[in-house]
Amino acid sequence: MEFKTILYNEAQGVATITLNRPDKRNAISYELIDDLLAALGHAAESQADVVILTGAGQAFCSGMDLENLKQLTGRTHEQNLQDSETMARLFRSIHDFPRPTIAAVNGPAIAGGTGLSTLCDFTLAVPEAKFGYTEVRIGFMPALVSSYLIANVGEKRARDLLLTGRIFGAQEAQQLGLVNEIVEPERLMPRARELAAQLMEHSPASLQATKSLIIGFARERLDQQLREATRANAAIRQTADFREGITAFLEKRRPKWNKSI
Numbered sequence: 001m002e003f004k005t006i007l008y009n010e011a012q013g014v015a016t017i018t019l020n021r022p023d024k025r026n027a028i029s030y031e032l033i034d035d036l037l038a039a040l041g042h043a044a045e046s047q048a049d050v051v052i053l054t055g056a057g058q059a060f061c062s063g064m065d066l067e068n069l070k071q072l073t074g075r076t077h078e079q080n081l082q083d084s085e086t087m088a089r090l091f092r093s094i095h096d097f098p099r100p101t102i103a104a105v106n107g108p109a110i111a112g113g114t115g116l117s118t119l120c121d122f123t124l125a126v127p128e129a130k131f132g133y134t135e136v137r138i139g140f141m142p143a144l145v146s147s148y149l150i151a152n153v154g155e156k157r158a159r160d161l162l163l164t165g166r167i168f169g170a171q172e173a174q175q176l177g178l179v180n181e182i183v184e185p186e187r188l189m190p191r192a193r194e195l196a197a198q199l200m201e202h203s204p205a206s207l208q209a210t211k212s213l214i215i216g217f218a219r220e221r222l223d224q225q226l227r228e229a230t231r232a233n234a235a236i237r238q239t240a241d242f243r244e245g246i247t248a249f250l251e252k253r254r255p256k257w258n259k260s261i
Helices: 030-045 066-072 077-095 112-118 143-153 155-164 170-176 185-200 204-236 240-251
Strands: 006-011 014-019 050-055 101-105 122-125 130-132 167-169
Touching (some): 014 030, 030 077, 066 240, 077 112, 077 143, 077 204, 101 185, 122 170, 143 204, 167 170
Parallel strands (some): 014 050, 050 101
Antiparallel strands (some): 006 014, 130 167
């Protein structure tokens, strides 16, 4: 398959998906979402036993693409709802992928990038990696990822990360359980392949059955929570604060929030 925003390689039982917009710090665009969904679908039907997700250049994924951000304030509720449903499908495709997945976080993973990195079964990160659910800074909300985050770190810690929108480093991410290992940059991909090889020593049927069981435990909860999150994600885009937050971000100024709420 040919892709415009990612690289796809399959060798020795491992499918490696590389976000390939280094000049944009691998920001999430509509085209990138489509490519990722297609690549994950292709990998699921392939002979690959493990998937590695990483980024080209100095960043893993810097969040939403600026050009797409500019378009968001002018979209209808129906378009925003469709966007939210597509993003929810991407998150679900990573979380529910039938075989083991490894995120090799080679640099900053911000907002949606944090989501992509921590939805994998294993997350390896370089010491310089940064994470953050920064949506509240621009009048948005981390609706879709919140369900996954609460399940991973607990509600109290999730409230801290989601409500402050603060940036945190690889060491704290590991302490929170969002990162499994911190690996020096030159060892990141070799370590990811070592982990993949270790996983492939086990029974494929057992790995898939175990993962299917884990996914099944969360399915009903996720179905309900993602429906609610999708609606909330679309609704926040219709607010004055969202329009102001996006405009201020693009103009590189402090936002003037509506304090009458």
